[in-house]
Amino acid sequence: MPIIRQYTISNHSKLCYNTFQFMIDINILREQPEIIKQALVNRQKDLSLLESVQKADSDYLQILKEVENLRAEQNKLTRNFTGKPTEEQLSAAKTIKENLKSKEELLSEKQTNLNLLLEEIPNIPAEDVPIGKDDTDNQVYKTVGEKPKFDFTPLDHIDLGEKLNILDVKKAGELSGSRFGYFKNQGAVLEMSVMFYAFTKLINKGFHGMVPPTMVKSKTEWACGYTSNKNLFNAGYSSPEDDLIFISSSEHSVVPYHSNEVLSEKDLPIKYVNFSPCFRREAGTYGKDTRGLFRVHFFNKVEMNIFTLPDLKISDAMCEEMLSIEEEIMQELGLHYQVMKCCTGDLPQPNRRMYDINTWFPGQNNYRETQSCSNCSDYQARRLNTKVKIGNENKLVHILNATVITDRAVLAILENHQQPDGSVKIPECLWALTGFKEIRPTL
């Protein structure tokens, strides 16, 4: 019988906060709280959070001061003992010890309280990020290509996939439940080809290849900054008795790869391209995209993660560079898309900025998200403790993540490149990998 380990808040505060690393720079909170205030307002968050954090911080600092003074007294006393202390010295030392014990308990309480509030504070959005309440306020940054014209009614990927015998959602529903699917026959070959095409493209651009673990410890997941302590095992799929959480993106096991490291300035930027399955509970999306393989609990993804010097100009420029790689791929696949500049209300907790690529899906008669591209600046690096030595100083690096390709792009290829005779043309860049140039209905 497995022993279910208890991961209480205090347990995590000990695991995760021992180096006193937060998500935002605590000095911003102490010296320029108006910056945090504006970030919370722009992100549609409750302002009472700021007041609670400030109160918790001043409580904490007060006790910290008392504890440090007692420790200083204790150190002063015991460092003077060269041999056996006298009775008087002993009793003085014992008094300090007792005082210290009760104060330290209080301090640990205050620290946990502060940390639980601090981890709720999101990254500060870049100045040019549009202010808005949710994804409906995202702005079109650019539009590339044109909607393909059909002189017939285009099918969506499910109908196409069934006719071509390359997708099966029904059987997946029976065996695994809703939000699962099979790629099969030429569909399976196409899926793997798309992944490998994207993966090798980035390898050729100098990225380091990674096939990372698909499960991480709860502590690792916490450090990525998407989920607070109390939610760790419920936000995604997990196996609490093993203290493991399934990754929702390779970012969750690749970005922590350099945790607790001090990198060399000359090694930056470090660029990774990862291939991994992604697992998502999709809790709270009941009723959305229930048809087909668009929103599933499991899919494959090629992702890029980049570590740069801690300079917003450098990391923001890298963000644009990642976006251009994503666009290059979509153009080679012959897909029409819009790049969206995501607004403050749509920005995930660790993000300073984010672009989404929304690709045209003729079967849905709509643009749908296929990629995103984010700069998390030093937000994740602070918890992960990933630094770079600049001169004789250790500074937190900047960390970025961006989708290269996912299974959704395969669906986009099917819907966009369908022909009047029911076949699908394969983009030329994939031919060498697929071994076929089109998919025809089997008789």
Place this chain on the structure above:
RNA sequence: GGAGGGAUCGGAUAGUGGUUCAUUCCACACGCUUGGAAAGCGUGCGCUGUAAAAGGCUCGGGGGUUCGAAUCCCCCUCCCUCCGCCA
């Protein structure tokens, strides 16, 4: 799953209860020197804190014993070597 051995500030190391509030070397930064560099010399070089100090924390993580812990005790994690199982 079982048996042993390990983990010390970027790397390598010294350190078995109080001259260790962690040693030395390498790398790195700054300064001196130089026509310029190398070498040499000096200073700094884990985290926090401060205007600068002071102070506090730190020897894989957590807890305990003690006036005092890198050092002793307990629990955990990871790595290495073997045995077992296994795609």
